[in-house]
Amino acid sequence: MVDLREASLEDLLGDPIIQAVMASDGVRAEDVRQLMKRISIRTRLHLDISEPIWKPTQRGRLAGSSGLAAG
Template sequence: MMNYVDQELSIEDMLADPIVQTLMRYDGISASDVRHTIEQVNQNRTALAKGVTPGSSHHNRLHWRTADATDTRLHHKAA
């Protein structure tokens, strides 16, 4: 019988996973890119909680887009 763990991995545990590292290398994304994005999300959530609209002046290395108007899937590309 399988045992299931009721514990989520930390971000650092996920970033240390060899499969995740391989996928990130393939996509041109570094662990610092992921950490930076998480920090930006945390800052934006804090700002929204305080009633402040986060500025759009920050630039993130990852850009999300849709392929065309009929394709609703998200694709990413490293800048």
């Protein structure tokens, strides 16, 4: 039987292919979780989502100690 539900963020982050791509780009799962959390908060607060909430750095890493730019 086919599972037709949408994959959760954790499902996606647990996928070996996605993990390999993220590793090659220097992106950590926690970086993605924090980015999605910030997007969710901005969306709920109806903030301007056209403003970038992360800044790419060398090899795709996200800026800041947590991987995200302040904002």
